[in-house]
Structure formats: C-alpha cells, structure tokens
Amino acid sequence: MSDLPRSVHLYEQGPREGFQFEKGPIPTARKIELVDSLSRTGLKQIQVCSFVPAKNVPGMADADEVAAGFKRHPGVRYEALSLNEKGLERAITSGRFDTTGIISLTASEAFLKRNQKRTLRENYEAQHGMIEMYQRHNVPVDRGSIMAAFGCNFEGDISVERVLNVTQQIFDLAEEHGLTIKTLNLSDTMAWATPLSIKRVIGAVRDKYPEQRLSLHLHDTRGMAVALAYAGLEMGVAIYDACVAGLGGCPFAAHKGAAGNICTEDLVFMCEEMGVDTGVDLDLLIEAARLAEDIVGHPLPGSVMKGGTLRALRKKVRAAA
C-alpha cells in the first residue's frame, strides 16, 4: 500500500536540546527524571546532555551530575554531546555513555564564521584534529553530519551542489582516517527546508551515494517539521532526530519565539498511524512529554499530547458499541 519504510529509528534529543535551550535553571533531579521517563518508552537512543563549558551553555553546567544520576535501561543507547577533548573526556570518564564520534561539517560558511570563527576550509581541516582526538580515546567514528544543509539565516539558500561537496568532504575525511560513515545526518539547523527541498537534497545525495544511510535533524520553527519528516519517509529515510514535546531550538539561530525540534510524539503518532513501526509506546511518550512541560514550566509545542491519540478514541468507540 505504501513505499514508506517499515520501521524508523528515533534518536531522542529532548533532554540535551531542550535543557540547553531553556532559560532554566532546571533542577538536576528533574532532568534525570525526564531521561528516566524517556528510557521507559521504547526509544532506543537518547541524548542525555552535553559536556560543554558552563559559561557558554549554563543549562548544561550540571552535566556530570545528570550523567551520574540517570538509570541506564537495557537496549537503549545513551549519548552525550561534546565538542572538544575536555568534553569528550568528561563523557568517557563518566562511564555512562555509548560514545561515538561524528565528523561534522557545516554547509554554510557564514554560519561557521559567525559561530565558530572558521571558514569552510578551516572547519574541514579542524576535523582531522577531532578525528584524531576520537581515535586517541578509542572512540569509534561512524557518523557524519552536515549542519545548515537546507539553508542558513546568515548565508541564505544553500545549493544542492554545496551539500554534495560537503558530503564528499566527509567521505574524504573518513577515508583518510580509515573510517566508514554508517549514517550521514542532514540537519535543517535553521528551519529552511520544505518538503520539496528535502526530496531534492536527499534525492541528489542518493543519486551520488545510493547505499548511504541517511538521517534527518529537523526544526519546527516555521511549522514544517512533520511535513519534512513525511517527505523524508517518502524518500526512504528511516532515522530521525526528535525532541519530546518539541523541546529545543537553536540558541545561535537568532530566532525569537521560535518552535524547537520536531516533536517526537507527533512523529511517532504519524509513523504508527501510517503503519511505520517506531518501537515506541505512544502513551508512555506522551507521559514523558507532559513531564517535560511540567519541568520547563511553560507550554511546549507538541500537538498529540494535547489533541490525544486515535488509539484512545478507537478504544472509546469500541467500548461504546
């Protein structure tokens, strides 16, 4: 009946993206509570926190405590974000994470210059150091990531050719260091994508690298995220980053009042209702979403936690019959 993938893998990033973005302060115990709640939903991969300098991201100052406090659930892969050796060492030392290295490039030079004071070339060269750092610590590197792959607030539209060039650079870096990129993540960092550009960019990457497994990182700033994920599903993409309750946002993107990442439970709802297995218990995930709302203390953008599931309505209909 459909060409959609039979199942998808969701990489939950709510605790990291969300608590990084919130003005806070959020008590450490409550951050741990959310991670533990998410662990019970059937999600197989959760990004718990980031090990970054507290002066840059105050919301992550308690990352070591969060790392120490959450309960590891069998079958779940736990991750932490780190951007330098200090952070990586904190992640490894905690002994709590399934640490993986990422070759991360950015398709927009203007974004790089603004946020990392680097040119595209300098950023490419800097990846050698990052890869060597991972290798020094025996951390496997099997992911690639392209930020701003669909457009940039500071550079404007990003051409498909640029994305293809950056993709090739990731493969070149991997090859030079004897690595294989299992998953390449395309990130719509600043919410420039449309369903059509998702199809065009993914189509172009697929044409050139037909065997490459792809994943998508989507933001809902302009209300497009679920439609973008649907376009991704139609292109066979079966891995999505997502944030419970729609937590998150990019603090560097200069948006005001903008929505965060694609909402995990809305994505799970769409997938499950279309027969695409997520492995996630939607009711438990909605519980986690409501918990997230309670923790941040303001409404979050997720829709299904407010509108309710169809499973609940079907049950009510059957009971009334």
Added chain:
Amino acid sequence: MSDLPRSVHLYEQGPREGFQFEKGPIPTARKIELVDSLSRTGLKQIQVCSFVPAKNVPGMADADEVAAGFKRHPGVRYEALSLNEKGLERAITSGRFDTTGIISLTASEAFLKRNQKRTLRENYEAQHGMIEMYQRHNVPVDRGSIMAAFGCNFEGDISVERVLNVTQQIFDLAEEHGLTIKTLNLSDTMAWATPLSIKRVIGAVRDKYPEQRLSLHLHDTRGMAVALAYAGLEMGVAIYDACVAGLGGCPFAAHKGAAGNICTEDLVFMCEEMGVDTGVDLDLLIEAARLAEDIVGHPLPGSVMKGGTLRALRKKVRAAA
C-alpha cells in the same frame, strides 16, 4: 522539478471558524477589522461569518452587523455559512455575499446521530430539501462536501468504500436536481487523517472520478495539517480551506486544548517556498495573523508569524553582503 500544482486557491475561513470557536465575546468592529485585513492579502475567497441561531453559536450573534460592516474588496469572493432557510435568507438579504449552495453529507453515522440526530439515510434525504431551498432562492449549487471523511471520534476509522459511497450519493443528488458539482470538499473534521490516508482516499476518489476537482478541509489537532496539505499537493489537490493564524477548531468534536484549522500563512509559506503560487502576500497575511491573535487575546498556533519568513532573511543576507 516537481509534480506539485502550479498554483493553489485558498479559501480563508478564519473569521467564521475562529470566532465561532472562541469563547468571546469579541467586539463586532474587531471581527470586521480582521475580514478587512484579510481582504488586502490577495486571498480570493473569505468566509466571513455564519448565520446560525445565536443560542447555538453565541459568537455569531452579531453576524448581520459583521456582514453589513466589512468592506467588499474587488476580486474577493465573500461567503457566509448557513445551515437552514432562516440563515440562508439572512445571508441573501444582507446583499453582501456570493452565496453558493453545498450538498453536504457526512461519512460517519455516529457523528450525524450525535450532532444532527439523523441517520446516514435521513441525512441523505434531508439534502433534497436543502437543494430545493437553494433553488427556491436562485442560489447556485455547485459544491459537495463530505464531513468526517478520514475518521470520526464517535465511529472510529472510516473506510475508503464509505467515502466512495458518500461521494456517489452527492453526485446522485446533484444529478437528480440537474446540478453539477464543480468542487468536492473532503473534510478531516476531527483530525484523523495521515498523509498516507490523504493519498489513499484521494487516490480512490480520483480513480473513480478522474475529472472531479477536489478540495481539502484540514485540522491541526494532532500537528499533521501541513503534512496533510503536502500530501494533498502531491496528489494534485489545488484548493484548501485554511484559517489565518490557525484559528478554529470544531466545538462539537469534544477535544480539549486542541489546535484549530490548518494555518493559512503556514500553508502559504510552504506553497510559495516550493514554487506553488498562492496569489497571497505573505507579509500582509502575517499582519492579519498577528491581528487575529490580538483580537482573540491569546496565542494562536501559527508558526510562520513567530518564526518569520525566509524572504525577510534572504533580504537581510543580501543587505549584509
């Protein structure tokens, strides 16, 4: 590059759907202000109000005053909803509307029984009376509408066969009265649709009635509306009902805290960014959306009015270059 329609026609229903749903009271002058604001955006069809008993829908008690007060803009088709002869006469008497009759059936018998105390058969028979009423008043009848076409909170899933049967009933009614249905509207009244079910239902209707022009009425209760519209666009549907700022909701659907209709400016954003012409000035529409928020006095769900347009960002990028 794409098979999407070159252009779409948007039927703005914010003033009617929105002010019907709001707890109110909203001053008449402000309702008129919104209609006038929408008239300047390039929208070609606006539903201004409904002529229904004030005891059922208190928010429409001032429909006659709203009708008398708004400024008709050349090239815009203005509509009012009426459900019986009294309402139709009010609409006609006002002399302010481009009144058209609709053959309206509902795919869910449980919904009909609950809200109109009718069976499917009784509702079918009642349409004869409605059509004769329109004809008595020389009102052209050239639209059909199927409510609850994708599922129902009180009946559950609705089969494609049911939708096809109801579609045929509309054509039978039309034929019996010497009418032609120019546009058939499929309504996801209670937000049960997925992008996949949009494609399946529209595909089935298309297979049986390849020449029939279709339109979609979508709700965003579960965050799917933009994705549903994208699925509709991929199926070639080029007419969408929408509500500025995401105003609206169905007061009879027993939802709590649920979002309203598909947001006009989010839909315009998606279409224009994909090269699908809407004829609408997005900046003026965002102004109208902000006005709607100001009028109802609480945040409305539209995203683009908060996240901003890409056109504005592109302009900023060019200016900085």
